[in-house]
Amino acid sequence: MPDSENIVYYNGALRPEREVGISIRDRGFIYGDAVFDATRTFNGQTFKLREHVARLYNSLRYLRIDPGIDPAELERRSLEVVNHNYPLLPPNQDLWVMQRISRGVESSEPDGEMCPTVLIETHAIPFARRAALYRDGIKVATPSVPRIPPRFLSPRAKTHNYLNLIMGELEVQDTDPDAWAVLLDEAGNLTEGRGSNIFLVKDGVIATPQGRFVLEGITRSVALDLAAGLNLPVAEKDLDLFDAYTADEAFLTSTSLCICPIAAVNGATVGDGQVPGPVTRQLMAAFSDLAGMDYVSQYLAHLPGEG
Numbered sequence: 442m443p444d445s446e447n448i449v450y451y452n453g454a455l456r457p458e459r460e461v462g463i464s465i466r467d468r469g470f471i472y473g474d475a476v477f478d479a480t481r482t483f484n485g486q487t488f489k490l491r492e493h494v495a496r497l498y499n500s501l502r503y504l505r506i507d508p509g510i511d512p513a514e515l516e517r518r519s520l521e522v523v524n525h526n527y528p529l530l531p532p533n534q535d536l537w538v539m540q541r542i543s544r545g546v547e548s549s550e551p552d553g554e555m556c557p558t559v560l561i562e563t564h565a566i567p568f569a570r571r572a573a574l575y576r577d578g579i580k581v582a583t584p585s586v587p588r589i590p591p592r593f594l595s596p597r598a599k600t601h602n603y604l605n606l607i608m609g610e611l612e613v614q615d616t617d618p619d620a621w622a623v624l625l626d627e628a629g630n631l632t633e634g635r636g637s638n639i640f641l642v643k644d645g646v647i648a649t650p651q652g653r654f655v656l657e658g659i660t661r662s663v664a665l666d667l668a669a670g671l672n673l674p675v676a677e678k679d680l681d682l683f684d685a686y687t688a689d690e691a692f693l694t695s696t697s698l699c700i701c702p703i704a705a706v707n708g709a710t711v712g713d714g715q716v717p718g719p720v721t722r723q724l725m726a727a728f729s730d731l732a733g734m735d736y737v738s739q740y741l742a743h744l745p746g747e748g
C-alpha cells in the first residue's frame with residue numbers, strides 16, 4: 442500500500458482511494474438506498490467514533506440492511522484508514538471520517554442476491570471556507586420547503602436521501618449565498634439543517650428541538666451533557682420562529698462545526714448581537730476541553746492573513 446496517498450476501506454480490504462469506484466448499478470447511487478455517518482478527528486484522534494458507529498447501525502436497522510460487518514470491526518477499520526491518512530494532511534488540518542453502506546449493486550439476474558457496498562473514507566474538513574463563521578456567526582434562514590414529516594421518512598436515520606434538506610438549502614442560498622438553512626416542520630417548528638442541529642438560549646435555558654423530529658446529533662448530545670455538567674438548564678421542546686426571534690443566543694452543532702454561534706435568523710439579529718453570547722461561549726470552551734484542543738482557534742487560524 443503506497444504510504445504517500447489516501448486509502449479507503451472498500452468491501453473488505455484497504456485500497457488506494459484513486460483505485461476505488463462505485464458501480465453504476467449501486468442502489469446508493471441509483472436510489473439513495475444507503476446510510477452513512479461522519480466522525481471527525483481532533484489532532485488526528487477520532488472523537489465519539491463508537492457513538493457514530495452505533496448511530497450508523499441504527500440507520501442500517503431502520504433500512505433493513507445487513508452490512509455483513511460488525512460494529513467493532515467497522516470501528517477498527519475506520520481507525521486504520523484514519524491512522525494512514527491523517528499524516529498525509531498539511532499542518533493544522535483534521536479529517537472527516539465517513540462510513541457509507543448501501544444495499545448493494547442491482548443484479549440483472551431475477552433472483553440475484555445483493556451484497557452491501559461498504560466504504561470507509563476520509564477527507565479534509567473545510568476549515569478555510571468556514572473560519573469566518575467563528576468570527577461573525579452563522580446566518581440562518583428558514584426556507585418555505587418544510588422538513589419531511591417523520592412518519593414519511595424518519596429523520597433519525599442518517600440515510601443518503603438528503604434532497605429535502607438540499608432543496609431548503611438551495612432556496613435560502615438563492616437569496617443569500619452565505620445563509621445556512623434550518624427547515625421548519627409543517628407546524629412551523631424549527632427542525633434541523635443539512636448537517637446540523639439548532640439550539641436557542643433564552644433566560645439562561647438552553648433549548649433544542651426534540652430528538653424524535655431530527656437526527657439526534659452526536660454533538661447535540663455532547664452539548665446537552667456539557668450544559669448539564671455546567672449546571673445550565675436544558676429543554677428539548679418545540680421551538681418556532683417567535684422563539685428564534687426573541688432568543689438571547691443561538692448556535693448550531695455538528696460534528697465538524699462542534700458548537701458555532703448564530704448571528705441572525707432570517708435577517709433578525711439574535712439577542713444583542715454578541716457573537717458568541719456568554720452561554721454559548723461557555724459551552725464552546727467546555728467543548729474544546731472535552732475535545733482536547735481549542736477547535737475555535739483551529740478554525741480562526743485559517744482566516745486569510747492568519748496562521
Ligand code: PMP
Pocket residue numbers: 479599606633634635636637638655656657658659660661694695696697
Ligand atoms: N442533522 C442532520 C440532518 C445531519 O446530517 C447532521 C450531521 N450528521 C446533524 C444533524 C448533526 O449531527 P452530528 O452532531 O452527529 O454531526
